[in-house]
Amino acid sequence: MTTAVLPTQAEMMQALDRAAGAGREPAADMADLAAAIRALFRVEARSDARVRLGGGLFDIVITNSGPEARSAAALMDEIQGRCGPVIEDPEDGLLYWLVPPGSSDRWAWHDYAVCLGAPHKLRLPSLNQRVGPGPYWFRPPASDRLVPVGPLRDALARFRPMPTPHRTLATRLSITT
Known part of the structure; x- marks a missing residue:
């Protein structure tokens, strides 16, 4: 047989x-x-x-990954029933929140976060990567759920994750153009 x-x-x-x-x-x-x-x-x-941001997939919001950002994720867990997908990069101390595509086009300045879309690319960890070393899924993806931008902006303004990613973003290795 x-x-x-x-x-x-x-x-x-x-x-x-x-x-x-x-x-x-x-x-x-x-x-x-x-x-x-x-x-x-x-x-x-x-x-x-590596995936290209924008298009029909997602954009990303980048924040520091400290305790304030974790508090924002806990609030998003409450708002969404479970927060949409978030990648943690422990080496750079950043969180990448996967938000609806096109969000970067409408993103206004935020003191604690940056939003990127096309033509940037992001390295997605494998779905089973739940701890470091290297980037891993802090909040794994669930079906087609992304993190809603409005409530995320409010949560980040409330918890103020520091340091802000603005100045050092260009030197980060996991984001490319």
Whole structure:
């Protein structure tokens, strides 16, 4: 008796690419979507992946990760029933709050946070990464829930996570353009 071996997600994507043929190019507006899907497959497969912010995925709000930011996360837990996804980078002392795409376009100056979208990229830790070293899921993703910007802005203004990320953001390694 032989057992069937199922292909991995990566093998399925490669087979689909081969089946499309060399002459078939994705539509220009689908290239970002295809790259995002491949990156999310890597995250699900327990690998880190870099994803482009904005588009149809998410933007990020960046704050310090100290006790004040943790208090803001606890308040967001109450507001949302469980806070949307947040990544902690213990090496840089930052939290990356995943917020709805397009939030950076409407973001007004905030004393304790910065919001970034396209063309920046963020390294997403694998879904099973729940502790350091390196970036990990402080609040893991749950279905399609993101952190709502309005209540987050209010929580950050209330708890005032310091130091602010404004001055040193450009030197952070996990955010790129």
